[in-house]
Amino acid sequence: MSLATAAAGTAPEKSVTAGVRSALESVFDAVAATRADTAQLLARVAEEGRRPATVDLAALRPGLHLRLGRHELVSGVGFVAAPGLLSDVPAWLEWWQSDADGGVRPLLLDLDPAQSAYADYTHWDWFALPRDTGERAVAGPYVDYLCSDEYSLTLSAPVQMEGRFAGVAAADVYLRHFEAAVLPMLRGLPGPAHLVNARGRVTASADPAHLAGSLTKGPDFAAVLERARPVRFRGLRLVPCPDVPLVLVISLAQS
């Protein structure tokens, strides 16, 4: 792959990547607050010399409800326990979602492997990435047939208990909401523009030739994010967003 280094970002595209970053950072704020609440709760339980149980996690609810109400982009939020963490159940999601009437409701899943083909959630990116890297992560866009049946992004971060991985704090953003938040910015750019994740999956688009969910093939977007500066690739200008794993792709006018 030949990635010609392009001139440093121009002002309009910089303002778009900064806007995308700030939209996702507001969601990461909800994740971080959930992570802090959970870590504190688990530490308290550990001090009492016992293992946590589902009943302990109920203490997270006021904070989760608050975040669902407060963060416009967040449609689901919670803590997903690592299997074996809790003393009373093998696996658990303390997960709350906004419903259509503006209320909140818990997600109740059948997590019995003898009954459900979807009982094991540990291979989903939103769980596996923070577990394996120790870092926060953006999973998706993907069809979330486990929790919401929506095309979504899930932002997550690892939670630890006594120095060991205990699960993930996470928040769901439905793609249609994310697109509504960033589309005005994308449309303000001079050329057709879209956003892709590190794998080239279109995450939001103001370019009819590259719709959300499709793949933009060719560039190594992970490498673009790694290098953290704009590059040109054939007829495309690729501008990595700061701090979040999305790349702004602008089609350059044919000349």
Next chain:
Amino acid sequence: MKQQQINGGARRAVFTPVDNRARVDAVVRRIGDAIELGLLAEGEQLPGESELAGQLGVSTVTLREALMALRQQGLVTTRRGRGGGSFVSSPEAPGAERLRVRLRGWSTEELRDLGDHWAALSGTAARLAAERTEPDDLVQLRRTAEELTHAADTAARSRIYGRFHVELAAAAQSARLTREQVALQTEIGAVLCLVLGDDEYREEVADRHRSVISAVQDGIQETARRLAERCVQESTARLVALRLTL
């Protein structure tokens, strides 16, 4: 006038009376599947008749007929008086026998139609997945194809089979196709146990799934579609053949 001719057949279908028998069958299937899949547990009390009818969107008369059929299948017992109501019961008869009773509730025409719907969903999902896939999308499908070759009991086989098709729709990046596929698997998943009990056929299905994955991975859209359709058509054909022996 022309407009009316074009729409005539479809319009007539809209305004035909809703078949009560079909509604009873639908309720019987829904509750029967839930019991079969363990979503409703042994001994669990069903909501009261009017509440349940309301939740399912059917009349109480329809619900009563459905409960009667479920009692005949031994899936529900009803106790009168204080503390009475309808309770889930897992009868002594082996699951296969109950499933055969349920399969008998489908006409071959209904099974054919369901197969057409399923093939449309999975075929399109496979084509779109081939267009939109990147290697990481295939990890779950591979795991599912592998699990199918190792699943011992037939209930697990049918659950994993259904999951493959749901994951295929998710790989197509379509929430709508995925929701439709989940609904379809809820309807047909349990009776698929009847054909997946055959180890040879289970192996054939796993092979078919692997070949769908290969076509998706290679981005050969029309091949992926055709292979997914064939997989579904073969399963439906087996269900129809079995239905005709009952």
